[in-house]
Amino acid sequence: MSTRFLRYFFEPNSIAVFGASEKQLSMGGQVVRNLLEAEFKGKIWAVNPKDYEQVYGIPSFTDVSALPALPDLAIICLPALSVPALIDELGRFGVKAALILSGGYVGTDTENDITETQDSQDTRSPSQRFREQVLEAARPYGIRIMGPECLGVMVPGRCLNATYAAQSVKAGKVAYIGQSGMLGNAIIDWAKGRGIGFSHLITLGESVDVMLADVIDYINRASNAQAILLHLEHIPDSRHFMTAVREASRNKLVLAIKSGRTASAQSIEMFTPGLSTRDPVYDAAFARAGVVRVDNSEELFDALETLTRMKPLRGDRLAIVSNGIGPSLLAVDKLIHHGGCLAQLEDATLERLTQALPLHWRRGNPVDLGGDAPPERFATAVELLSQDPNVDAILVVHAPTRMASSMATATALIANKSKFKRNLLTSWMGLEQAFPARHECNLAGIPTYISPEKAVKAFMHMVNYQRNQALLQETPPSLPFETSQQARQQARALVQAALTQGRVFLTHQEATQLLEAYGIQVAPSAYPQTPPQAAHMATEIAGPKALKIVHSTNCHPFVYRKHPHKLSAGLQQDLNTPEEVEHAAQRLAAKVEEKFPQSQIFGFCLQPMQRGKHSLLLNVGITRDPVFGPLIVFGIGGFKVNILIDRQVALPPLNLNLAQEMIDRSHAARLVREHSNQPEEDMRRLCQLLVKLSQICSDLPELKGLEINPLLVNRDDFFAVDVQIDLGDSAYQAIMPYPEELRETALLKDGRQIEIRPIRGEDAPALLRFHSRLSEESIRFRYFHNKADLTKRDLSLLTQINYDRQMAFIAEQVLADGSKEILGVVRVWTDPDNIRTEFSVIIRDDLQGLGLGAKLMRKMIAYCTSVGTLEMIGKVMIDNHPMRGLMEYLGFRCKYNMEEQVVDAVMPLNEPANEWQRHRLESAL
Template sequence: MSLDSLRRMFAPASIALVGASDRPGSVGAVVLRNLREGGFTGPLWPVNPRHASVGGVAAFPDVEALPAVPDLAVICTPAPAVPGIVQALARRGTRAAIVLSAGLRSRPDDGAPSYEQAMLAAAKPAGLRVLGPNCIGALVPAAGLNASFAPGQASPGRLAFLTQSGALATAMLDWAQGRGIGFSHFVSLGDSADIGFADLLELLAQEEGTDAILMYVESVREAARFMAAARAAARCKPVIVVKAGRAPEGARAARSHTGALAGSDAVFDAAVRRAGLLRVDTLEALFDAAEALSHASPWRGPGLAVLTNGGGAGVLAADALAGAGVLATLSPQTVSALDAVLPAGWPQANPVDIIGDAPVERYRAALEVLLAAPEVDGVLFMHAPTAIVPAAQIARACLPLLAQADKPVLGCWLGGPVVAEAAAQFRAAGVPCYGTPERAATAWLQRAQFRSHQQAMLRPLGPGAHLPASASEHAGDLIAAALARGSEWLDPSEAREVLQAYGIPTLATVRVANASQAAAEAARLGWPVALKLLSPQVVHKSDVGGVALNLRSAEEVEAAAAGMCARLARQLPEAQVLGFVVQQMAERPGAQELIVGIAQDAVFGPVLLFGEGGIAVELRQDRALELPPIDRVLAGEMIDRTRISRLLAGHRGRPPADREAVIDVLLRVSRMAADLPALAELDINPLLADAQGVLAVDARIRLRRSVGEGGRMVL
């Protein structure tokens, strides 16, 4: 799609303000003031049918009366008037509009389409792009544009900020102004009826005046387009996201373990990772990460050396970095070089404590050693103020080294006014600075995570599972037959057939109608067996005592079946018993219980899940998610992100499980997600894994009749 309309929106040669007003405190008056005070130098045409002039500027009664076609129209009228105004602008040839008005999702009294639908119907045929409605507006300081009713102006800078929250937009603008943070673009999306994140990412990826893109996200629409635009932008510059809604509300409606574990927030994390973006949890971290990513030297690796004049500050930094494996281990050569410039009492380890009485030369010499050390990929320079030497003098002495450094340096000047000049000198030299050890350490970890996401996004996807066409054909036939009879779930024997079609090892499984048939089939399969209740009202059979294991005779089978029916009648008297499933017992002592599954996210479509399985799967919450398709590398990374991976590697004398067999299952399940759009949820739980390989003991497959926009793969 052409970006010309968006470029015209954010760098217009002329602007019409429809709804301009002289009434103090009105949106029309505030926007007019902001447009004039923001530095816009082109023609500005107020439109108001009741006044000949507004704010001392000649006004026009309507769009048709304007002396020329405006590049941008800013609309702040009541909602019912907006569709007609947009239609008039489209006829005139305007191709960009910012609609500040709220209430466009309501309908006229006659039941006609909503005002928003009518607005889009007028805009789209003419190629008129709309930002909003119900937004604060947009600010582009370099273009002299403040087309908003924000309470002030934005300072020029090289960060773009996109937000879906209007209240947050105004607060963030004020917060940034007080901290000297400037913007290339500051855009409130509002209801995103037309222009969304994908459009703005496509534009800002090409903007030379933008070093990093920051986003506050509440929801994502058109996920496939969002992912494509995000991946393209992340190839050019850092894209950092804060997303509201960490609570997994979407999991409440899930009916499988996989669905419950794959909450919408965890899925968003998986999407961010695949897109090469960085997600942070707070607005402060958003700007800290932006400073670290857009101003520091090129990334060399995660190994960080901490240089400090205070042991306590160094410990705080080390604590914040603990567990991430990023504290560089100093080589004997580096320790020897530091011995030559530091007092005898220094700890000879990282963090490098140069002692509180350090003079200027000691700072400079220690920094020089660490910048030259090959095992050090970056340096965190920390200083707590002392009476020995002014902080600004230390900063000046280090500036020549910073100018020559070929690795990232982060600053942490502890204190307030006493260290302000030193921090300013470092920032002027391109060194990001933070007020606390924890913030500095977090910024480094975020940079390491961002680099990891970048590498994963840029790596070409390898081959998936190689399967014959008959696999998807046979599985598709089973699913079609189940849907034709009105079933939402495949029965266990059908689920086993689907897994077998995709080459996933399973146990012999037979469906029977009653207890006597169960006893006969058990004898045929061979003892011991497992017996499982079959009822459309019961998904998790163990919850109602619907599973019996290690049955070794026909009498035990019949007694277990009778007990299951009696318990079900007491607990769920309305439940229907369709029969039983008889299954071979898995004789795999010491095998790890895993879960592998597919869930459907309302936004990002199919999601793959891997983690620790068994009956406590939802309590332990040990899982990793990925968007399909995946390859062997991504499958291995899924395994490594879980705690159960350490047990799979072998422990207490037990041999390692067959990791490659587990990866094969993940690849085959990824193919299922691609091949079988009617598959709503899949649980393989437990999947046993040991040195012999893998074995799917139980599987549940839920179906769906239709696949909406949110049910398709986005990669």
């Protein structure tokens, strides 16, 4: 999983095509023709055992060893049976990248050939065995494999068309990365017809080695693409994917389409407890990564149209111009339905429009020009609307009339295009007259759509992207609580005790103890072991009581029967006397012995009845997805939970902002706001609860599921009534959680005690205060220029870091009033291959000379060494003498960089494990 050798796929200087011939249906021959037609600047060789002299005019050789030189890229168009042996041969020859376009391993003959030497007990599919054989052949040599069954790679800007596609595309600013060769063909054909270009067009096929995330990393770092368009069928490594796409979306617009949305399209093994379909999980992941999701292939094409034609939006306010109110209302309905905003025109704009338009116009947005509107009226209206500061984009909806054809109107808009100061979208309704208008707009680079609804949806793609970016930049408020190390240890002990006893669940009592360790309030409960003991404990509880039997079958979360009312089968309610409680316990025990004879009984749970007080029943918890790992769930609770299906999901770790956004998506949020006596307080407590569940995910990787149902919210209280927890193998989160284990305390030379810990999003206000106390010189030494203020984006980038690739440690001290302040910061940025990391460190001016800089740097050096980074580097300004002294004191090699007028500080951390890592270290910084 890295960008190792990926440049050979996208920037090769020489290519060898295996299986190339001039036969009519030769895939290799089509690849050669495409390379020649694209005017590839490097060397091209054909390889075919039939000893052709040439293939389409290029020299042909019989095998790898006969090639005149080592090719950068091998393109394989041979039957699957011969591929593993060829990969081994290429590896021994020194080739570093192989593109496997061929497939066929699922065919009968190939399957028999591949399986004839396999053990008859081998349950792997032919495709799995084929992939493993290819990887085994490649592994000793480090050769990178893309494919099999992929369409190939196009990089128009480098005259590279290494595909068997029937057409090519022109150069552009959008990178397409997909997993389906056939959809890639459709994209090419559509783009050719629209004149749309790509920086890269890549289909990965089966992704044997080079994964989607690897390519995203490469495109983000090595390409000038302004946007990335993704087509996903599956995600093999969620953390790698989330890391790559979160980083890319901070720099480029990223759109994605995910196939297999419905339950019938998903494998039965791909099941997430508590969710009827896994599609919301992808919604949550994309939103968390700042990715805009499109729903279908039509939207994918429309999104591509928007990406390539539109400038970045100033906001989300749309003005609509049409020659009839009916078509414009279709656009308004779609806009409002998808959360868009109809621009409110300024009075001055309305007056200017009144002077230019007929007297009967409606004086508002949408702007109805009338059925007799000539082309010039459209151009004038659009020009005036583009001058309104409340308008961010303009949609023209036109239906053809005798007075103004679609073509004439399109020509007028194109002629006046330079006068429009806002993004312009067009929808030419109809077919015969509309087609040439759409064609002319395409040629002029104006986004055009078949219907007003499609135009609005395309506009909303851009709006949603901006909203996602804003969410990424939100700095969360400071947490009003902090879970102690003692509480974490208590929770871990409960889990370990259950696992030691061979249990894959916690009892009700253990589950409530775990919640209480994290400060989650639970209903008062007693845990009698026998019916007589239950009767005795009932005397100490006033009012009606509820009794639940606890046995191994009902200790698992998210287990719902077909009929919701049967969920209460193990529960007896409204028990008033000790005798009623004892008899209820006997009945429940007998029922369990009859219905679940293999289930171990762990006693009973006795609680006071919680009915009344205008209670709201909510459902919160943790579940585990087979791809993205632990998830937080939230929604309406009670016995109807599996009917209402109000479960919202979010990927941990959560902060208070993300928790609030998750709650706001649910029906439960409206219930809380409408029926609570203190809605803001209840929402605040709900957000804190979700953040605590997020901490539980991070602290207890063996926790498979946790369900609080119901969580009771009423006038007087807020607590968990029932809870189930089950356990499983350790799972890691798709987004690396806050590394609590890296905290440590230290003493400075003046005797003050500090804590050194990783930074987090909630530290943004403290970081801003820290920055305000720095001198201009300290800021110049850190940023290499005077940076007086940190912007909102700066704060989000500096505090909401991806711990999988970045790390920042802060030193903070506790003040007399209990508040904390930051004294210094050290941070590193590591490349995707973990070869080299670049550091920066800054200390508050009044703390110079106390040894804080050395402590922070040693902490970071130890961390980077522990995660396997090979080398740490930094750039120090010539006149920053204290930092230069610190670098020499810590053992960095310091060398003057004449070109950049700085001192390069370098420290080796780990030895390279292979030649490629050694080569990377020896390359220029």
